[in-house]
Amino acid sequence: MLNFELYNPVNLVFGKGQMEKLSKLIPADAKILLAYGGGSIFANSVHAQVTEALKGYDITEFGGIEPNPRYETLMKAVQLIREKKLDFILAVGGGSVIDGVKFISAAVNFEGDPIDILRKRIRIESNAMPFGTVLTLPATGSEMNSGAVISVESTQEKLTCGGPALFPKFSICDPATVASLPKRQVQNGVIDAFTHVMEQYLTYPHDAILQDRIAESILQTLIEIGPGVAENPADYKLASNFMWCCTMALNGLIQKGVPTDWATHMIGHELTALYGIDHARTLAIIAPSLYKVMFETKKEKLAQYGTRVWNISETDVDKAAKLAIAKTVEFFKTMGMPARVSEYTADYQNTADIIVNRFEERGWRAMGERGNITTDKVREIVEMSY
The missing domain is CATH 3.40.50.1970 (Rossmann fold)
Incomplete structure (x- = not known):
C-alpha cells in the first residue's frame, strides 16, 4: 500500500x-x-x-x-x-x-x-x-x-x-x-459516480486490499440501484443509497494508498468544453475506448473487476477483461448513455487534433497511473470514440 x-x-x-x-x-x-x-x-x-x-x-x-x-x-x-x-x-x-x-x-x-x-x-x-x-x-x-x-x-x-x-x-x-430530479440528471449522476470509482480503481493490482473492496462495493451498489433510481427517484431507499454512493465515490477514502488514473476525466472535460456534452456522458464515451487502447496495462485489473463486480467466471485474463469492458458498455447503455461523440455533434472530425494540441500546450504528455497515456494514445482514444 x-x-x-x-x-x-x-x-x-x-x-x-x-x-x-x-x-x-x-x-x-x-x-x-x-x-x-x-x-x-x-x-x-x-x-x-x-x-x-x-x-x-x-x-x-x-x-x-x-x-x-x-x-x-x-x-x-x-x-x-x-x-x-x-x-x-x-x-x-x-x-x-x-x-x-x-x-x-x-x-x-x-x-x-x-x-x-x-x-x-x-x-x-x-x-x-x-x-x-x-x-x-x-x-x-x-x-x-x-x-x-x-x-x-x-x-x-x-x-x-x-x-x-x-x-x-x-x-x-x-x-x-432526489425525487424531483429529471431522469437524465439521475442517469448522469449514477454514471458520474461509477466512473469516479473506476478512475481510482481500474489501474493495476496492488496491495491496498480494503480500498479495492470498498471501491467494488460502491460499483456493485450503483449497478444494483442505478436503473431503479433513474425510473423511480422518489423511492427513498434507492435515493439514499444513490446519494451516499456518489459521496463515497469521491470523498478521498478509496483514493488513499492506491495508484489512480483520471485520464478519462481529462479527455472528457475537453468534450464538454468543446461541445457542451454533459460531463457524465463524456465519461461514458471515453472510458470504454480508454480501457481498450490501454488494454495491455489494465487487463489484470479489468479481469479482477469483471470477476468481483460482474461475476464473470472466465479464468483467462484477456477474455475476462474483454468481457468486463463489454459489461460496462452494456451498463452504460442501460443507464441511457450514448456511446459516441458523433451522437452529440456532427462537427467532430477535428476533435482529436484539438484535444491533443491542448494537452501538448499544457505539458500533459504522460497521464494515467503508469504515466503511459501519451498524446498519441489520447489521439487513439478520442478517434475510437467518434
Missing part, C-alpha cells in the same frame, strides 16, 4: 429533515451569499426550506451558476461579495453549484488575478471564505471533497482548482431532494 494522508473535515449531515439544522451550522451573525443554479430549487421547495431555516440572517442571493460553472459568472459573485462585505457562502444545488462556490471561496481573498488559480493550478491552503452546502443533485461528490472543475468560456476550457482550504464546513444531504 502506498503512503498517504487522509484529511476530510466536512461535517456531513445526512437524511430527511436535516435542513432545519442550518441555523446551528452557520454563525448567527454571518452575512450570507446564497448561491444556486438555474432555479430548480424554487420548484422543489428547497429554496423555501433554506430561507425558512435561515430566518433572521442577512442573505444576498446569487442565481444562474451554470452546469459546468463558468469563470465569468463566478467572478460576478466574487464582486458581489466584495461590494456587500459578505462573509459566508451557502451553495444550494448539485456539483456544479458547489464547484462554483469553491472557486468563489478561493477567489474572494486571492491576491492577484483569480484566473491564475485555474491556469497555474494554485493550491488553496488558506484565506478562503468559509462555505457550506445543501446538496440537491448527487453525482460529483463535491459536497465532501476540496476539488472543483471550472469552465472558462472565453477559451472553451475546463480547468481545475483545489486545496485543503476548499472543503465545505458542512454539507446537508437529504435524499428526498
Whole structure:
C-alpha cells in the first residue's frame, strides 16, 4: 500500500429533515451569499426550506451558476461579495453549484488575478471564505471533497482548482431532494459516480486490499440501484443509497494508498468544453475506448473487476477483461448513455487534433497511473470514440 494522508473535515449531515439544522451550522451573525443554479430549487421547495431555516440572517442571493460553472459568472459573485462585505457562502444545488462556490471561496481573498488559480493550478491552503452546502443533485461528490472543475468560456476550457482550504464546513444531504430530479440528471449522476470509482480503481493490482473492496462495493451498489433510481427517484431507499454512493465515490477514502488514473476525466472535460456534452456522458464515451487502447496495462485489473463486480467466471485474463469492458458498455447503455461523440455533434472530425494540441500546450504528455497515456494514445482514444 502506498503512503498517504487522509484529511476530510466536512461535517456531513445526512437524511430527511436535516435542513432545519442550518441555523446551528452557520454563525448567527454571518452575512450570507446564497448561491444556486438555474432555479430548480424554487420548484422543489428547497429554496423555501433554506430561507425558512435561515430566518433572521442577512442573505444576498446569487442565481444562474451554470452546469459546468463558468469563470465569468463566478467572478460576478466574487464582486458581489466584495461590494456587500459578505462573509459566508451557502451553495444550494448539485456539483456544479458547489464547484462554483469553491472557486468563489478561493477567489474572494486571492491576491492577484483569480484566473491564475485555474491556469497555474494554485493550491488553496488558506484565506478562503468559509462555505457550506445543501446538496440537491448527487453525482460529483463535491459536497465532501476540496476539488472543483471550472469552465472558462472565453477559451472553451475546463480547468481545475483545489486545496485543503476548499472543503465545505458542512454539507446537508437529504435524499428526498432526489425525487424531483429529471431522469437524465439521475442517469448522469449514477454514471458520474461509477466512473469516479473506476478512475481510482481500474489501474493495476496492488496491495491496498480494503480500498479495492470498498471501491467494488460502491460499483456493485450503483449497478444494483442505478436503473431503479433513474425510473423511480422518489423511492427513498434507492435515493439514499444513490446519494451516499456518489459521496463515497469521491470523498478521498478509496483514493488513499492506491495508484489512480483520471485520464478519462481529462479527455472528457475537453468534450464538454468543446461541445457542451454533459460531463457524465463524456465519461461514458471515453472510458470504454480508454480501457481498450490501454488494454495491455489494465487487463489484470479489468479481469479482477469483471470477476468481483460482474461475476464473470472466465479464468483467462484477456477474455475476462474483454468481457468486463463489454459489461460496462452494456451498463452504460442501460443507464441511457450514448456511446459516441458523433451522437452529440456532427462537427467532430477535428476533435482529436484539438484535444491533443491542448494537452501538448499544457505539458500533459504522460497521464494515467503508469504515466503511459501519451498524446498519441489520447489521439487513439478520442478517434475510437467518434
